[in-house]
Amino acid sequence: MSETASTAPIPTTWNIFQLAWPLTLKAMMLHGIVVTDSLLIAALGEESLAAMGLAAAIGTLLLGILLAFSNATQIRVAVAFGANHPVDLKSGFYCGLAINLCVALIGIVGVWLFAGGIVQSLAHTPDIAAQAQRYLGVFMFVVLSEAVGQCLSGHFDGSGQTKVPFYSYLIAVPANVACSVVLIYGLFGLPQMGLTGAAVGSAVSSILRAGFLGAVFYRQNRWYRDVSGWRQGSFWIATKRHLFFALPIAATFGSSTVANSAAALIYAKMSVNQFAAMTLMMPWVQIAGTLGITWAQATGIIVAQLLGKAYSSAALDVFLRRAWRIAFVAAALVSVTYLFVCLASGWIYQGLQDETKFALMSFLPVLLILPFPKGSNAICGNTLRAGGDTIYVMNIFVGGQWLVRIPLTAIMILYFDLSVTWVFTLLLVEELVKFPAFHMRLFKGKWKTGQAGGA
Template structure:
């Protein structure tokens, strides 16, 4: 792979990633909808347990993203030993992080839940959900690594098909086990966790069979990169830690901001709470395009492509990214236009706040998409520490303190508070683009990463 892929090649990688992400969000929404019939306390129990498992899964996804880049580099270099090493290093890291996380949950999970739960019933239901959902976490430790392999090798359709199979299984099994249909036990909140576990195990089995048929688990490939699994594992871990650190920083920073938002008026807090999931879901299109770009850049670097080829490819990817950003802006406009019907039960002040977010929503996808292209490209070249530093600096030196000032000190309108999502991207813009324009990434030797 030494010639610049065209836009259709990026699209071929990006669309399965987009649909996979949308289905992943959809499963969470559907589970919450199914449990909502059990009442607010059941939803509270699921949300309480979900906060803990969400952190475990998030760290897993971060490490898997790093493995995906390493596999893409290895695929570009067309080395079976490299592919084998990247896959098994990622798998060991995933399983190790899950074991540590589950150990912490076993030691402190009950105390955390009981201190946060408003009633004993909520605490008991949250613990029952959490204990079952840990099966999902273990399954995803393997599943995310398998998905990283297929994505990194330019075949994200397999990962997409696995979610396409898992989603109806999750919904059907959850409905049966939550409400005890067809002679099954009525498990309530825990039934949703069992449904997710069944679906996740099915997804892993599907990808595992595909992986075995294609590679036979690399049993025929002898040796490890750098002649030692221990040395290869150390390099892989050093590459992965900044990506996991970025996720942790973003997660903690987001939760801190939510706690600050809670000090606003009820209408303003409701409006910003409603719009944030839409920002995440609609933004999936731009983020998937950037992720696909990063995969192909990693493959090009692994193949030893020259600087002119890399420049040509990135220019194509960037131009198309702005088209994707325009599509996302259009989606936000439609959302605001339809908000009186979508949220007909909201008070007038809350719907008015949603309209005040529109200027920020129309502009946000453009710097966000451009920054994402930069970040994924730099990560593909092994510059993961600089990417983490940019995220951490923009969040903790700008967004969090400015949120504190705007809400608790200056008490400004909610539209200005929400504009910090855009301002944060503008703060990151020169840092990311200056680093990319230096061009060091084009000369990166992935063997040294």
């Protein structure tokens, strides 16, 4: 351990908060973009909404994969930043950028080859299919620009500059709304593009965001032109090591996406009222849960930086105890939010039938408990990833999804026809199953070497 690490102060909860609040607001703005686009498209009618839903399912999958790879870049950069190794910082960024661009190009080729057939088979009418394909064609520019933008965001987040990506969304969101409104409805003499106009708005905002991040990156680092060499002495070797580290994180996201889609298809077998209740509550679970997840993400960034600085095991334990205390406070705030949503569901969603309202209220006991194990598991997961234990984290997530939640969901609905209340408890059951596996691994402490997964 270096002398600097042995004498440097241990980060406080305030240090975590400084990283976490921009991450939280950025995540909420991302959810807001989806809601805003839906509101703008709603005026075009159900067919346009259906077309957007089809296209967005494919586009969101590609963006999510890019985000997963960018999260890996974030961890690699955080370790290099903590160690103050310019060559590793340069390698983390450019290896991540190369991987992102390859993934984006593979995705674009895949959409060009296969998306048309998928959309036509799922669309109810030829017009819906045509609209979805036009939207996807333009949206590929979003995928390409986000390959760059997400990697730049990962670099800034890993360097502790989480405000910079947040500021980029302060530019992107208004640009998206303004451009989309003008092009959807053909204002100011511009062509009326309908649904395709929303895709153009997203592309313009994404390009602006990537441009802003690139300008800040150049101003700070000049693209690392003054830093020579690569990690492990070769760009190719460094990229392979980076990819090996990143693949389990991407696989975790892919598994989660497929599992959620499978669960949604099974939910559709419930009665209309019960399915409606589940459909209404799941977005709240994701949005309100952002507070705990981003706190855990900020904790993981700092842990990676501390590992790069070679902090002692005792210092890491002190930091994590501090992080955990506030994580439980965040969980309590999320629980209160869920309580408000359940109690105010009749006012938020006016016109609901009594059976749907009863189902929403029946979720409350689970919602009051869920944030606590979920938040603690998130702290463990992000900490283990920071220490390079990405494969183990992937195994826990995949096991919880495909050995517990999805099979039990199918059994409860398809075989026993249980109520939605019992089905909803599986969200808590999954977290409780993951709880001992996460915490036992964390307490073993192998991650404190920073080489738990051979990173």
